[in-house]
Structure formats: structure tokens, C-alpha cells
Amino acid sequence: MTHRKSRSIGMGLVALLGFGSVWLDGRVAEGAGPGVIEWRSDLQRASVEAKTKQRLLWIQFTGSWCHFCTLMDRESFIHPKIISQSRQHFVPIKFQSDTNEELASRLGVTGLPATILVTPAGEIVAKHEGYLDPETFHTFLESARVRMEGAAVANRTAAAPAPPGARVEASLALAGYCPVSLVQDHRLVAGQNAVSLEHEGRVYRFADPIARGTFQRQPERFIPVNSGRCPVHQVDRGTAKSGEARFGVLYQGHLYLCADEPGRVRFMKNPDRYCHVDTADRGLCPHCWGHDFVLAKGQPHWSPAHDGLRVTTAERETREAARRPESSTRR
Numbered sequence: 001m002t003h004r005k006s007r008s009i010g011m012g013l014v015a016l017l018g019f020g021s022v023w024l025d026g027r028v029a030e031g032a033g034p035g036v037i038e039w040r041s042d043l044q045r046a047s048v049e050a051k052t053k054q055r056l057l058w059i060q061f062t063g064s065w066c067h068f069c070t071l072m073d074r075e076s077f078i079h080p081k082i083i084s085q086s087r088q089h090f091v092p093i094k095f096q097s098d099t100n101e102e103l104a105s106r107l108g109v110t111g112l113p114a115t116i117l118v119t120p121a122g123e124i125v126a127k128h129e130g131y132l133d134p135e136t137f138h139t140f141l142e143s144a145r146v147r148m149e150g151a152a153v154a155n156r157t158a159a160a161p162a163p164p165g166a167r168v169e170a171s172l173a174l175a176g177y178c179p180v181s182l183v184q185d186h187r188l189v190a191g192q193n194a195v196s197l198e199h200e201g202r203v204y205r206f207a208d209p210i211a212r213g214t215f216q217r218q219p220e221r222f223i224p225v226n227s228g229r230c231p232v233h234q235v236d237r238g239t240a241k242s243g244e245a246r247f248g249v250l251y252q253g254h255l256y257l258c259a260d261e262p263g264r265v266r267f268m269k270n271p272d273r274y275c276h277v278d279t280a281d282r283g284l285c286p287h288c289w290g291h292d293f294v295l296a297k298g299q300p301h302w303s304p305a306h307d308g309l310r311v312t313t314a315e316r317e318t319r320e321a322a323r324r325p326e327s328s329t330r331r
Contacts, residue, residue, distance in 0.1 A: 037077055037086045040093040043103075050091040051120040056148055058092040058141075061104055061114040068131040069113040079134035082141065089145050090117075117144045126238040147240075173202040174245045174257075179222035180211035182248060183255055199223075222255065224248070230259035231274040232266050251275055 039060075040046040050057040062069040076082060086092045097104050097112060107116055111129040115137075118124055126144040174182070174191075181189035191205025195212050198204075199219055206212040215222050224243065226234070233241040243257025247264045250256075251271045258264040267274050 035078075035083065037083055037092050040091060043093060046091050046093045047122075050118070053091065054120055056090050056125065056144060057118040057120070058086065058090040059107070059116040059118065060092065060094040061097045061100070061109050061112060061116075062094060063097050063112050066112040071131055072113050072137070076132060076134045076137045079138070081138050082134060085138065085141050085145075090141070115140070117141070119148055124238075128238065143239075170198045170201050170203045173204045173228070174224070176205050177245045178207040178211055179204055179224075179255070180214050181207050182245060183222050183250065184214075186250070188246060221253070224255045224257045225275075226256070226277050228257050230263055231256050231277040232258055232263035234277050235274050236266070 040049070046057060049055075062073075095103065097109065097114075104114070107114075107124075107127075109116075109129065113131065114129045115127065115132075116124060117126040125147055126140065128140060132140060173179070176191050178189045178191040181187050189207045191207060193205060195207070195209055196203055196205040197212060197216070199215075200223075204215060204222075206215065225231070226243075228243050230241045230243040233239055241259045243259050245257060247258040247260060248255055249258060249264055249267050249271075251267075252275065254275070256267060256274070258267055
């Protein structure tokens with residue numbers, strides 16, 4: 001673990017997080033005074049608190065040797081606006097990286113200080129590595145909070161039953177370009193309105209009926225990864241931004257849509273950095289964390305129910321083993 005300034009490698013709104021039923025040494029006392037951040041020290045309790053209060057879980061990795069960590073403690077974490085934010089909208093927990101290396105590794109932490117913000121459902125919405133001054137850090141926290149609240153409103157709206165007889169309009173996918181032509185022929189071909197179909201809430205247009213039939217037989221081959229969101233924006237900035245068909249990249253049989261040409265170039269230079277943006281739980285089983293707070297590796301499979309994520313689910317034997325006390329890490 002290094003203490004240099006590090007670029008953000010946030011996994012975005014769709015990277016479900018798995019922690020585990022473990023006791024971790026945060027070396028920070030709970031119940032701090034009114035003028036400081038109330039850092040928690042028990043991950044399981046903090047996660048339950050975040051779910052109960054419907055707040056973002058703020059995970060802070062630090063190190064006693066880290067100059068920029070000390071700088072943030074002295075400058076950013078004592079700022080009144082940030083303290084107020086932490087008490088009203090977050091459940092903050094701080095870990096020493098050297099005593100919690102397994103957790104840091106699972107979250108992809110490569111530099112300190114590292115800040116990771118997680119929804120009550122276990123999804124990483126923002127991540128940053130390196131020093132941030134008080135004003136910039138305040139904006140970082142506020143942006144994540146607004147995104148979470150916006151997503152919650154959207155989910156409630158989507159879950160609300162439509163009036164009798166009302167039809168919910170599906171959005172147009174790929175700006176109307178034919179997905180089959182894009183994937184098979186590597187060409188942007190405008191689809192025909194008369195040759196279209198609706199799939200999972202989106203309307204796809206096709207160059208001809210043959211292309212439509214090809215899509216119907218194997219839709220997952222042509223649906224953009226990450227619901228069409230730009231993988232470079234999510235990984236590098238921790239933000240969600242729609243990609244465009246004209247900046248598409250085909251990699252390992254999957255279609256990725258970048259937001260712009262610089263993003264497409266970045267993806268092509270280092271595809272392994274961005275190609276797993278749609279993999280839920282960083283390879284961990286979401287059910288194990290969601291129900292039992294345990295870590296368990298899963299097997300990847302395509303899941304339309306998870307908005308196009310390649311969800312990993314553990315077998316029953318793996319889940320049972322993860323629940324046993326001897327599988328937990330204690331420090």
C-alpha cells in the first residue's frame with residue numbers, strides 16, 4: 001500500500017459490494033464529540049446502521065505513515081461543513097489499511113487516503129484515492145448523496161403502478177442505430193422504425209428483419225454492457241454517464257459504449273481496467289452479503305434483473321462455508 005496521491009478508480013453505481021461478517025480493527029473510538037466526525041469501527045454494525053437510516057456508508061482507509069492522510073485529518077475532516085454532512089447523511093467508518101489489507105484489496109484500494117461511498121444496498125456510488133481539500137471533498141460527498149437520493153426517487157417512481165390503461169414509454173436504445181450491425185459488421189447503421197422491438201424497457205431498431213431475428217435469438221450478445229453507461233467515466237471518476245454508439249468498443253464479445261473519443265481511446269489502451277465495470281460484487285455473491293453479511297465467491301452469469309450486470313452467485317456449499325465462524329477474519 002502506497003501513500004502517494006492516486007487517481008480514482010471508482011466502480012460506479014452498479015458495482016455491488018460484499019464485505020463479510022468480520023470484525024475489523026478500525027482503531028477509532030465510536031461516539032466522538034460534537035465537533036468531530038463520529039467514526040465507527042465495526043463494519044457489520046455500521047452497515048446495519050446505514051441500512052436502517054438509509055444513509056451512505058462512508059469507508060475511509062488511512063495509514064499512520066501516510067502524509068496525505070494526516071493532511072486530510074487536519075484540514076478536511078475537521079471542516080464544519082464536512083462534519084455536518086457526516087452526521088446528517090452518512091455513516092462514517094475508518095480503517096487502518098495495514099490491519100485491514102483483505103478488505104482494502106477486495107475494494108481495489110491502491111493508494112491512500114482512500115474514500116469509498118456505498119449505498120445501503122451495498123453498491124459503490126463514488127470512490128476517490130488521494131488528498132482532497134475541504135471544499136472539493138465536500139462537493140465529492142454532496143454529489144454522491146444527491147445521486148443516491150435521485151436514484152431512490154427514480155426507483156420509487158419506477159415501482160409505482162401505472163394508472164389503468166396507461167402505457168410506460170420505453171427509451172430508445174443506441175440512439176436508433178442497429179445493434180446487430182454495430183456488433184457483427186462494426187458499422188453504424190440507422191435502424192428502421194418499422195423494424196424494431198422492445199426489450200427490457202428499451203426500444204431497439206434494426207437495419208432489416210434478419211438483424212431483428214438475430215437479436216431475438218441472442219439479445220445478450222448485442223445489448224451494451226453496463227446498460228450503455230460509459231465504463232471509463234464509472235471507473236475513473238466514479239460517476240455515471242451515458243455512452244454513445246459512435247464511441248462503441250467491442251471487447252471479448254461484449255459491446256461497451258464510451259461517452260466520447262478520449263474515453264474510447266483510454267478503454268482501448270487498457271481494456272482490462274474497464275471491462276469488469278458491469279460485474280456485480282467484484283466477484284462476490286450479493287445474496288451472501290445482503291442476507292448474512294458474509295464473503296463468498298460466486299460464479300458469473302448474465303442477469304437482466306440486475307440491469308445487465310454479470311452477477312456472481314455462490315453455490316449453497318460456498319454460502320454455508322462462508323457463514324461458519326472459522327471463515328471470518330479477525331484482527
